[in-house]
Amino acid sequence: MKTKLIVSACLLGENCKYNGGNNYNSDILKLKTFFELIPVCPEAFGGLEIPREPCEIRERRVYSKSGEDFTSEFERGAEHTLYIAKECNAPVAILKENSPSCGCGKIYDGSFSGRLCDGNGITAQLLLDNDIAVFGDSRVKKLIELYGIYD
Numbered sequence: 001m002k003t004k005l006i007v008s009a010c011l012l013g014e015n016c017k018y019n020g021g022n023n024y025n026s027d028i029l030k031l032k033t034f035f036e037l038i039p040v041c042p043e044a045f046g047g048l049e050i051p052r053e054p055c056e057i058r059e060r061r062v063y064s065k066s067g068e069d070f071t072s073e074f075e076r077g078a079e080h081t082l083y084i085a086k087e088c089n090a091p092v093a094i095l096k097e098n099s100p101s102c103g104c105g106k107i108y109d110g111s112f113s114g115r116l117c118d119g120n121g122i123t124a125q126l127l128l129d130n131d132i133a134v135f136g137d138s139r140v141k142k143l144i145e146l147y148g149i150y151d
């Protein structure tokens with residue numbers, strides 16, 4: 001049986017991004033040789049609409065660009081993602097970088113100016129707190145090299 005790998009659904013081409021688009025990354029499909037990919041979109045799980053206003057984290061809460069507080073929706077989506085990861089026994093996740101849900105290491109700084117700061121998205125942090133390894137999407141090529149997967 002293949003190891004389960006949690007993946008941000010937008011990286012697999014799902015149009016669940018705030019603007020109705022996606023962040024398709026064809027390299028991730030190469031990991032199917034070794035992993036069973038489990039798509040998740042924490043913001044959709046949290047009940048947010050597609051499209052929706054962009055959100056960023058400021059002082060540990062999540063606000064839309066117009067100032068509405070969506071922290072509880074982001075937390076609900078994170079809990080649901082963790083539930084799925086635990087149910088399918090997934091030890092690792094590849095998540096979209098910089099997102100207020102999925103970002104790992106760097107996220108937008110809450111000023112909606114495109115600036116990044118150190119930090120994790122709400123879901124990435126919850127997965128890490130529960131001993132699930134989280135990789136940002138820019139590290140997929142490294143994983144492919146590590147596993148010796150070629151075209």
Ligand code: SF4
Nearest residue numbers: 008010017041096102
């Ligand atoms: Fe992609 Fe994560 Fe944002 Fe959903 S919440 S659109 S999976 S980055």
